[in-house]
Amino acid sequence: MGAREVGLPQVVAADLPERVTIWEVGARDGLQNEQAVVPVDVKVEFLARLADAGLTTLEATSFVHPKWVPQLADAADVLARLSPVDGVRYPVLVPNEKGLDRALEAGVRHIAVFGSATETFAQRNLNRSLDEQFAMFEPVVARAVAEGLDVRAYVSMCFGDPWEGPVQPAQVAAVGARLMAMGCSQLSLGDTIGVATPGHVEAVLxxxxxxxxxxxxVAVHFHDTYGQALSNTLAALRLGVTTVDSSAGGLGGCPYAESATGNLATEDLVWMLDGLGIHTGVDLDRLADTSAWMATVLGRPSPSRVVRALRG
Known part of the structure; x- marks a missing residue:
């Protein structure tokens, strides 16, 4: 069954944006924690299918050290074999200057750095203190901007930290401001363990x-651990956010939260946005087909409720 056959009702809300850009993270954030290595051919086809479905920002991979994320050790091969589509951006995650060197060698034009809003996660994920992480990012962002690259800044643990508990909005704001002052063009606020609720989202924004x-x-990046990702997204849209991160089929998870269900599924997001009359340019049926295909490749059902409803 397709989305059109279901007859999705549409009611346009006056206090919402007319258009939302979906920052698709399935090929990077979605696959990075898979235990079995996904072949390069599959990753390249996945990106091609996502572009064919109308997604225009596809985070393709990461130049992190293979020791830390073996799944993305093939980053250069994926980019080399990718057939870029006009009008589609393929940003990559760059953890440090060595990663930037590899990104420049590969001809990448859009990168992202990945910071933390909390001291503990900075230590555990970056092996840096909260303040020291900025010293690591400064030369990366400066060089990238000088080379004409666009730089996005992710901030993780913006709403809650499994070691520190709730995170104060002012702390998130201060970290974000320092990253933007370096020359980043966009700030993606991550609910890494999926504990945010709409009121907290409003306070942080x-x-x-x-x-x-x-x-x-500002962009938002929600996990659906407690089933709040869509309601949190709606709260962000009402305050003027127009870029939302999501993962096709709900791929990906959070290793720091028990029973985490992973990223907000792009199909679930598109279903909501379509129903609100918000333009995304995404063909939901083609996207659902893509996620159903990837679920078969991975050997397990898609976590996305919309994929399951449309494709069984």
Missing amino acids: RAVTEVGTPIDA
């Missing part, structure tokens, strides 16, 4: 904009 980060430079 207001804190972030109050210190000078414009709302049109």
Whole structure:
């Protein structure tokens, strides 16, 4: 059954944006924790199918050291074999200057750095203190900007940390402001363990904009651990956010939260946005077909409720 056959009702809300950009992370964040290595051919086909479905920002891979993320050791091969589609961006995650060197060698034009809003996660994920992480990012961002690259900044643990508990909005705002001051063009706020609720989302977004980060430079990245990803997204849209991160088929998970169900599924997001009359340019049926195909490749059902409803 297809989305059109279901007859999705559409009610346009006056306080929401007309268009939302979906930052698709399935090929990177979605696959990075898979235990069995996904072949390069499959990754390249996955990216091609996502582009064919109308997604225009596809985070393709990461130049992290293979020791830490073996699944993405083939980053250079994936990019070399990729057939870019006009109008589609293929950003990559770059952890440090060595990663930037590899990205430049591969001809990448859009990169992302990955910071933390909390001290403990900075230590565990980056082996740096909260302050030291900025010293690591500064030369990466400066060089990238000088080379004409666009740089996005991710901030993880923006709503809760499994070691530190709830995270204060002012702390998130301060970290984000420092990253933007380096020259990053966009700030993606991550609910890494999926504990956010709409009121907390509003508080964090207001804190972030109050210190000078414009709302049109803010993206949101929600996990659906407690079933709040869509309601959190709607809260962000009502405050002016127009870029939302998601993963096709709900691929990916959080190793820091028990029973985490992973990233917000792109299909679930598109279903909601279509119903609200918000334009994304995404063909939901083609996207659902892609995620059903990937679920077969991975040998397990898709976590996406919409994929399951449309494709069984």
